[in-house]
Amino acid sequence: KGKRAFIAGVADDNGYGWAIAKSLAAAGAEILVGTWVPALNIFESSLRRGKFDESRVLPNGSLMEITKVYPLDAVFDNPEDVPEDIKANKRYAGSSKWTVQEVAESVKQDFGSIDILVHSLANGPEVTKPLLETSRKGYLAAISASSGSSISLTYIASERIIPGYGGGMSSAKAALESDTKVLAFEAGRKHKIRVNTISAGPLRSRAAKAIGFIDMMIDYSLENAPLQKELSADEVGNTAAFLVSPLASAITGAVIYVDNGLNAMGVGV
Numbered sequence: 001k002g003k004r005a006f007i008a009g010v011a012d013d014n015g016y017g018w019a020i021a022k023s024l025a026a027a028g029a030e031i032l033v034g035t036w037v038p039a040l041n042i043f044e045s046s047l048r049r050g051k052f053d054e055s056r057v058l059p060n061g062s063l064m065e066i067t068k069v070y071p072l073d074a075v076f077d078n079p080e081d082v083p084e085d086i087k088a089n090k091r092y093a094g095s096s097k098w099t100v101q102e103v104a105e106s107v108k109q110d111f112g113s114i115d116i117l118v119h120s121l122a123n124g125p126e127v128t129k130p131l132l133e134t135s136r137k138g139y140l141a142a143i144s145a146s147s148g149s150s151i152s153l154t155y156i157a158s159e160r161i162i163p164g165y166g167g168g169m170s171s172a173k174a175a176l177e178s179d180t181k182v183l184a185f186e187a188g189r190k191h192k193i194r195v196n197t198i199s200a201g202p203l204r205s206r207a208a209k210a211i212g213f214i215d216m217m218i219d220y221s222l223e224n225a226p227l228q229k230e231l232s233a234d235e236v237g238n239t240a241a242f243l244v245s246p247l248a249s250a251i252t253g254a255v256i257y258v259d260n261g262l263n264a265m266g267v268g269v
């Protein structure tokens with residue numbers, strides 16, 4: 001039977017989440033997505049108006065179907081956690097049941113269960129600030145939105161110095177990679193669930209453009225990585241499809257680099 005996947009962090013057709021959804025759909029999975037509440041309207045209307053049709057085309061020529069789009073804000077577990085100003089915000093007030101626990105309950109009600117969970121979201125409100133100048137609030141917000149998960153997307157800034165990847169985002173990715181290992185143990189022993197993360201190279205996504213130096217990182221990689229080609233989101237999507245498939249049945253607790261090999265370099269040449 002086909003597997004059912006929930007991909008958190010899809011709000012347009014440019015990012016890693018979209019590419020992962022496509023690779024999973026091409027492999028026969030049913031696709032559910034979680035979309036950040038403030039981005040929900042524009043995503044759903046673009047989807048409806050056919051703006052993404054070109055990027056929905058799968059290798060066999062059919063179009064990827066998204067069975068359901070759930071509004072989601074991953075920093076709140078349940079309605080008691082939501083502050084008044086967010087509750088009153090009109091972009092949030094138009095949707096309901098978007099906290100993590102409520103979305104999990106809705107998916108359970110709608111479909112019973114899922115087979116694959118993908119975390120492809122991040123938010124560092126102070127990502128453009130150096131860590132030294134990051135506020136406690138900004139730091140905790142980065143950790144809150146950007147760590148946790150079953151398969152997730154991380155970045156090498158967790159383990160090496162990447163100047164400019166600030167606001168506690170490097171810390172959030174370090175937490176994510178550590179959690180990947182501990183969760184692999186706990187979920188593996190308890191439920192036989194595998195937990196992995198992909199350390200992806202630079203991609204010109206909406207989130208990455210907000211950091212401000214993405215073009216420089218892409219150029220740097222082109223110049224210095226073992227494979228001198230631009231990284232496509234599909235290459236990350238295909239790796240995610242592999243990792244969640246039975247082909248990867250002995251892989252858990254792993255950080256898999258999909259970065260044209262840049263992580264292996266000591267110095268640029």
Ligand code: NAD
Pocket residue numbers: 008009010011012014015016017035036037039072073074075119120121122123145153154155156199200201202203204205206207208
């Ligand atoms: P993206 O903009 O496509 O995805 C990020 C998504 O997170 C957006 O859809 C946004 O709406 C959503 N989001 C933000 N805060 C949220 C919240 N509180 N609740 C729910 N959703 C929320 O950009 P992307 O670059 O494809 O990012 C996907 C993942 O890949 C992130 O974890 C990112 O850190 C990681 N990553 C990206 C790069 C890169 O160069 N683009 C490199 C390595 C890792």
